[in-house]
Amino acid sequence: MNMNTHHFTCLLIALMVSLSAFGQDGYQVGDKASDFKLKNVDGTYVSMADHEDAEGFLVIFSCNTCPYVVAYEDRMIALHNQFAPKGYPVIAINPNDDKASPGDSFEKMKERAKNKDFPFAYVYDETQETTKKYGATNTPQVYLLEKEGEDYVVKYIGAIDNNYQDASSVTKKYVEDAMDAVLTGDDVPEKKTKAVGCTIKWRKS
Amino acid sequence: MRTLLIPLIFIFLSSYSNLEAPVMKVISFDEFEAMTKAKSDKIRIFNFWATWCAPCVKEMPDFEKVNADDPSVELYFISMDDGRKPERVTNFIEKRGIEAPVYLLDDVDFNSWIDKVSEKWSGAIPATLFVTPDGKRHFHEGVMDHAALKSTLGQLK
Numbered sequence: 397m398n399m400n401t402h403h404f405t406c407l408l409i410a411l412m413v414s415l416s417a418f419g420q421d422g423y424q425v426g427d428k429a430s431d432f433k434l435k436n437v438d439g440t441y442v443s444m445a446d447h448e449d450a451e452g453f454l455v456i457f458s459c460n461t462c463p464y465v466v467a468y469e470d471r472m473i474a475l476h477n478q479f480a481p482k483g484y485p486v487i488a489i490n491p492n493d494d495k496a497s498p499g500d501s502f503e504k505m506k507e508r509a510k511n512k513d514f515p516f517a518y519v520y521d522e523t524q525e526t527t528k529k530y531g532a533t534n535t536p537q538v539y540l541l542e543k544e545g546e547d548y549v550v551k552y553i554g555a556i557d558n559n560y561q562d563a564s565s566v567t568k569k570y571v572e573d574a575m576d577a578v579l580t581g582d583d584v585p586e587k588k589t590k591a592v593g594c595t596i597k598w599r600k601s
Numbered sequence: 602m603r604t605l606l607i608p609l610i611f612i613f614l615s616s617y618s619n620l621e622a623p624v625m626k627v628i629s630f631d632e633f634e635a636m637t638k639a640k641s642d643k644i645r646i647f648n649f650w651a652t653w654c655a656p657c658v659k660e661m662p663d664f665e666k667v668n669a670d671d672p673s674v675e676l677y678f679i680s681m682d683d684g685r686k687p688e689r690v691t692n693f694i695e696k697r698g699i700e701a702p703v704y705l706l707d708d709v710d711f712n713s714w715i716d717k718v719s720e721k722w723s724g725a726i727p728a729t730l731f732v733t734p735d736g737k738r739h740f741h742e743g744v745m746d747h748a749a750l751k752s753t754l755g756q757l758k
Contacts (some may be wrong), residue, residue, distance in 0.1 A: 463653050463683075497655075533723035558710045561683065568712075589712040592649075592681050595656065595725035595743065 422531010425587040428548045429541050429548045430453075432455060432526040434489065435502070437509040442487060442546050444541075444548060449582055451483030452542040452551075452578065457532040458488040458518070460508045461499040462594035465536045467560045472536070475556070476516040479575055484540075486516035491527035491535070495551065496597035534593030540584075551578050554589030561569035619659070625691050627705045630714040636704075643675040644757055647730040649706075649718075652693045652694055653683040656744050657727040661699070663747040667754070668701055674754065676701040681726055684709075717757050733757050 423429055436442045444453055454475060458465050476486035492500035501518050509518045521527050530539060540552035552574035557566040574584045623722050628636075637647060644661065648664055650657035660677070668676035670678065684690050684707030694703055708714060721739035722728055731739040739757060742748075 463651075492751060507656050534725035555712060559687065567710075570712075588714040588723040590722070591711040592715070592724045592726060594654065595727070 410413070412517075413437065422529070423553070425485035425550050425553060425584075427550050429550050430451045430526075430529055430540065432489075432519075432549065434520070434521055434526065437506045437514075438500075439506060442503045442519050444487070445489070447485065448513065449544065450485060452540065453548065454479060454484055454486045454575075455530070455541060456486055456488045457491050457501045457527065457535050457537045457539075457596070458499070459490045459535045459594070460504050461492070461497055462535045464560050464591070464593050468536050471556055471563060473512070473515060475571060475575075478572075480516070481536050482579060484575060484578075488514070488518045488520050489530060490524065491521045491524055492597040493524070493599040500597065503505040513597055514597070524596075529598060532596060533589075534595055536593060537591075538571050540571065540578065542578055552584050552587055554586075558589075560591070603757050606730050623633050623695060625680075625687065625703045626704060626725070627687060627740065629709050630706065630717075631707045633679065633706050634717065637730065637738075638736070639677065641732075642734050644734065644754060645732045646674060646675065646676045647679050647732070649728045649730075650682060651726060654726050655684070655723070660727055660744050660746065661697070662664055663750060665700055666747060667750050672688070676706055678703040680705040 398542065403477075415573070431444045431550040432442045433441050444450070446572070447453070451574065456472060469576050472486060472488065472589035480486070490500055492503055498504075505518055505520060508514075532539075536556065538552065538554060539550055540558060542551050554570055555572050556569075557563075558570070559566045559569040570586055576582075577584045602609055602727055616718055628643065635647070646664065646668070648661075648732070650661065652658070664676055664678075668674055678701055682690050682705055684705055687705055690703060693699070711724060715722050718730055719738070721740050724741060727744055729745060730744045731741075733739075737757075739753065745753070
């Protein structure tokens with residue numbers, strides 16, 4: 397085996413190993429996320445491109461029915477109020493099929509948004525295409541996107557913080573820390589976290 | 602004295618009958634990990650669920666059936682319910698007549714331990730960890746029906 401084929405074989409093996417380790421569907425940190433056009437609870441359609449002043453977005457896969465989401469709703473509102481003025485509004489996306497989970501219908505979304513007085517867009521991914529592209533697995537799950545030219549680059553994927561039960565007992569504010577890093581141009585300290593959450597209710601094909 | 606004794610006996614008897622009620626133990630992640638690493642000659646199934654998780658509740662009878670039919674299997678239900686409200690779980694166990702032992706894993710610092718269960722796990726439930734007698738681990742995220750369970754167990758034997 398000459399040197400070149402040897403190098404090529406090593407490269408191929410490395411590629412296969414990395415593919416098997418990170419080959420899951422959806423975006424990873426560093427990827428470019430695609431825009432969407434989804435129906436908001438106010439009846440309008442929301443795209444990231446509509447927000448000309450935005451520097452980025454906190455896209456949160458959310459729903460009406462998951463107890464973890466309910467536990468985080470006030471913190472989602474607080475994140476929007478804290479970071480929308482800095483150019484990073486929250487956009488909450490409900491990915492759940494309303495046949496599998498009737499409590500997650502568009503009508504119920506409108507009720508929830510009204511009752512909680514959501515200051516952010518709460519949109520419905522009825523076809524689940526956006527959710528599949530992003531690779532969201534559970535609710536609530538945050539994708540922090542930063543606008544770079546025409547692109548929306550993924551900077552963080554995961555949980556809001558490390559204690560859903562009690563905001564005052566939180567010791568790691570993943571999203572706030574990631575936002576602070578992005579705003580100051582630093583590297584995001586923890587780029588990906590996991591949390592137990594409600595599985596996404598997929599449509600039966 | 603007698604008038605005092607009778608209610609005391611009743612209190613004693615009712616607390617005794619509570620001991621007979623289905624067991625549910627609240628555990629830390631370290632205790633859970635020790636359980637998965639304990640020696641056993643059976644294939645142990647750790648099913649992650651919660652009382653509010655509809656797909657989890659739906660698959661429980663299939664798990665119970667496999668556990669009842671197959672002596673080489675040992676099933677544990679690991680609840681992700683709120684550790685501050687364990688009665689939600691004990692009430693559920695009683696109402697549904699759950700046979701397999703139930704543990705409530707009370708550690709909300711999820712990111713510190715999800716990868717230790719399996720790096721394949723996103724955190725969504727239901728999810729199931731299989732541990733074979735030789736300590737090999739197999740992980741499945743999502744619902745499993747009776748046929749899927751049988752087929753996985755077949756592969757692990």
